[in-house]
Amino acid sequence: MTDRPDRPTPPPGGAIDRLERLLLLLPRAQRKGGVTFDELERLLEVDRRTLRADLDLLTARASYLRAGDPADLQITIDAERVEIFSPGPFHRPPRLGAREALALVLGLRTRALVRGLADTPATHADALLARLEGVLATRALDDIQPLPVEDASARPVDGLLRDRALDAIAERRPVRLRYLKPGASDAEVRQLHPLTLVHAEGRWYLMGEAPDRPPPAVRSFRLDRILEIEIEDESKPFAYPDPFDPHDYLEPSRVFQAADPVEVTVDYSPKIARWIEERFEGVPLEGWGFRVTHPVADREWLVRHVLRYGGEAVAHSPGREWVIEALDHR
Template sequence: MKAGRLVSILLLLQTRGRMTAAQLARELDVSVRTVYRDVEALHSAGVPLYGDAGHAGGYQLLAGYRTRLTGLSAGEAEALFLSGIPGPAAELGLGPALAAAQLKLRAALPAALRDQADRMRARFHLDAPGWYAADEEVPHLTAVADAVWHSRVLAVRYRRWKEPTDVDRRLEPYGLVLKAGRWYVVAGPGPRTYRVDQILELEARDEEFTPPADFDLAAYWQRYQADFLARLHRGEAVVRLSPAGAARLTGAAARALAETGVREQDGWRRAVLPIESEDRALAEFLALGTEAEVLEPQSLRSRIAATARDVASRHAAP
C-alpha cells in the first residue's frame, strides 16, 4: 500500500541518511518512477525532504527532522515479540536490555495490538538448539561480541581439529553468527570462521581495524554454508530403504531420497545418497539396522557385512 511505502521511505532516510532513488527502489521492491512519485507526495504533505542531483546525490531529510511514527501493524508487532530469543540475548549479556525493550514496546502499543502481541508470546516459543545438544560454556562470548561491536583486534589461542590442535591467531572480528545453538565468529584475515567455544584464551588488544566496506555478514554465511555442505558430502552410496528406514532419514539424505528415490515392487526405495566418508556412512547405515541395504560402493557394503558378522558373533549364545 502507498501509505505504508511512504512510512518506509521516511524510516529508511531517518535511519540511513542519504539514499538515492535507485537504492530506495531496491529496498521497497518498486520502480524508480514509483519512488519519484512517492517523494513528491511526501513533499506535498510538508515533509522536509530534499534531493541532490549528481553521482553523490540522493534524498535526505532536513537536519534535525525525526518522525515520531509508532504505527506498527499487527503482524509487525507480533514479529517483534517473536524475534526476541531470550537464550542468545542472555548469552550476549543483553537479557535485561531485551526485557526492558519489550516492556517499553508493549506499553507504547495500542490495546488491540498489545493483546495480539501478548497472545503471540504466550503461544509461540523459539528454542534454537537441538534436543541432544548439551549447554556448552562459551566464556569468551561477551568479549568477542564487544570486539565485534568496537572493531577491536583479538589475540586468541584457538583449538582446531587438526594438528597442531592449539594455535595462536590474530583476529579482526567482523561479525557473530548463531547457528543451531552454537556461536561462530567470522574474522579476518580471510575472512575465516571460528567456533567461539573453541577459543581457549583471549586478549582484547588496544588496536582498531576497519572491516572491508563490501563485507556482508549474511551473504558470507550463506556462501560458507553452501561450501561447507559441498565439502562435507564428497561421496555417494546406492542404498535400498524400507518405508521405515526412509522415514528415518534427515537433512541431505532425505532430500536426495526425494530427488532420486525409485520405488521397487516390494515397497522399498532405491536411491543415491550423499555420504561424508565411509567411516561415517558405516555408522549411519548400521544404525538403520535391517531397514537399509547398501548396494554400492562394494567396499562399504563389505564393511557393513563384516561388522554385522562381528556383532552377531559377539552376541551369540555361549
Template sequence: MEEGSVSVDQIERQWGIINSLCQRRRTTIDELAEEYGVSQKTIKRDLDKLSTKFPVVEYKEGRQKYWSLIPGFKNVPPIIFLPTELYALSECTRFLKSMGEPFLRSTLESINHKIKATFDQGKLESFENLRRIFSVNLSAAKDYSAKREFLGQLFTAASEQRRVEIGYQGLKDDKPIVRKVDPYRLWYRDGSVYLVGLCHLREKIRMFAVDRITLLNLTKENFLIPQDFDFEAYTEHAFNVMIEDPVHVKIRFSPEIARYIEEREWHPSQKTKKQKDGSLLLELTVGGTLEIKRWVLSFGPQAEVLEPEALVEEIRADLENMRQIYAPKIMQKKMG
C-alpha cells in the first residue's frame, strides 16, 4: 500500500466509529478495539485521524480515559434502515458465516457494525421482535471453514481470470485427479458451493464441488471467458445442480398432494394442469433424469411418472431393487 493511502477496511471502521460516537455519549479505546477486532493502537490511530475532521475529544474521569464528540455536534447523517431491512441484512451475514466466512469475513463484519450503528432503542426492540417471530433455518448449508483458503483463492482466480490447478476427487474416483481449470464462476446452490469453468483435462465446461477439491494452486496463466458463455443458459435446465441434456418429464400427483405441488415453483420450466379427479399434472424440462427421479421417489405412491418411458423404466428398476432388499425382512417379521 502506498504511503498515505487508506484501505477500505480503515474507511469502513472509521465510519463506524464516528457513527458509534454519535449514538453513544462516550466510549473507550478498549471497547472499540473489542468491537472491531483490532488492536488498541489501531483504534488510537483511527481516533487521531478522525479528530482532524470531526470534533472528537479525549478526556479523563479518574484513571479512565474516554472519547466522545463535543456536546452539540450535529450527528453524521445516518443510513436509514427499516427494522425488516436490518433483519434481512443480519440474516444474510449469518447465512454467509455459516459457510465458514471464506472470503467475505471483513465485509460481513463491516455490515454488522453498520447495522449496529443505526440502532436506536425503538429499532432495537423491533429488530429483536422480528428475530423472535421469524426464524431462518440454515442447517442444510455445509461448513466451509476447512476450505476457507481454497474459496479465497478461487475468488481471486475468478476475479483476475487466472487459471488454477486443482486436485479433484469425484464421487466415483478412487483418488484425486489433477487438472487445470479456468474458473468462470462460483455458484452457491442448496447448501453447497460449486466451481464452474473450463476443464483442460476434459476440454469442456465442467462443474466441481468445492468440498471435493483436495489441492489448489493459482498459476500465472491468464484466460478469457468466451463471449458466448452464458451462465444462466448453462444452468437453466438443472433441476438441482446436475448439468445434462434436457429431458421433458410429465408427472401425475395424487389429489392428496396436488395442492402442495401446485403451490411451489420446482423449476422455471414447469407447467401444471388440474385434473377432474383432483390430481395434478406437472410438466417440466430438466437436465438428465437422476435428480428428478430421486425427487419423484421421495413422494412414494403419490407421484407417477408418465413420460419419458426411459425414466419410468428407471423407477421400476429401482423399486424392484428396493423390493428385493426389504421383502425378505418383511417375510421374516411375519413368520416370526
C-alpha cells in the first residue's frame, strides 16, 4: 500500500515565492495541451504536492479575475499534466468595477481616520482616495451591481480529499466514493476509474469512467459533495481509455454530464451583458441586454448559473421551471 500523508503538506516559501511560481506556471499551463508536471517540477524545483497547493490557491483567488467571476477559470489535471483555460483575464490587469472601487474608498477612508489624516502629510494613498471619489461621483448608483447569489449548498473542499483523488488519478487506481446527491439525506456508494480533476464554475469536479456501466460511461462528481474516497490499492491499475479527451465533456467554464443537452435561453440585463458577451456566444436584445441559448446537460448548472446573477438573468422555459423548483426545495 502506498504511504500517504495524514494532512496536506504546506508549500515551501512565502507568498512571494508562490507568486513567482504562479507567474511561471500560468503561461505554460495556458498553452494548448497544457504542461507536464515533470516539466514544472524541473523548472520550479518543487514537488507535485506543492504544485497542487499552488493551483488550489489560484482557484481561491479566482474572484480577482476580470469581471470578478470565478467561473471564468477552468483547470484540468490528469496523471501527467495540467491545463488552464481562461478567456483572457491573466493577459492584462483587471479593471475595478464600481463595487470594488467603493469598497476601496471605504477602506482608505477608514485607514485615514485611524491614523489621523488631518495631522499627517499627503501620501499616495490620499491621492488615490481623491481620484477614486472623483470617479465614483460621476457614476450612477445603478452601476454598482449587487453581490451575486451564491449556492448555499456548496461545502468547503477538504484538501486531503483532493490530494487522495489526485493520487488515484496518478496511480490509475479504482476508487469507491461516498457521494451525496443534491437534495439527498443519505450518501450513496459509487465506483469510479478516476481520469481527471477539473475546476470549473468555481468548483472542483472528479471525472472518470463508471466501470459498472457500458462504455463510454464518463461521469463527473462535485468534489464538495464527495464525503469519502477509498483507493482500492489491491486492485490492478485500470487501463486508460483510448481515446479519451476531457474537453469532449467540457465547455469553457463548465462541466457537461454525458447526456443529451437541452437548449435553454437566458436573457441578461444591460448591467452584466458586456461580461456575458465575453464568455458566451449570443445576440444583443434591443433595449434589454444580451440573450444566450445554452446547451444544458446538467440542470443543477443552469440553476446555479441563473441564481448567481440574481435578478439580472432571466431563464426561459424549461429553465424557469427548474429555478422555481430548486427555490421551492431550499
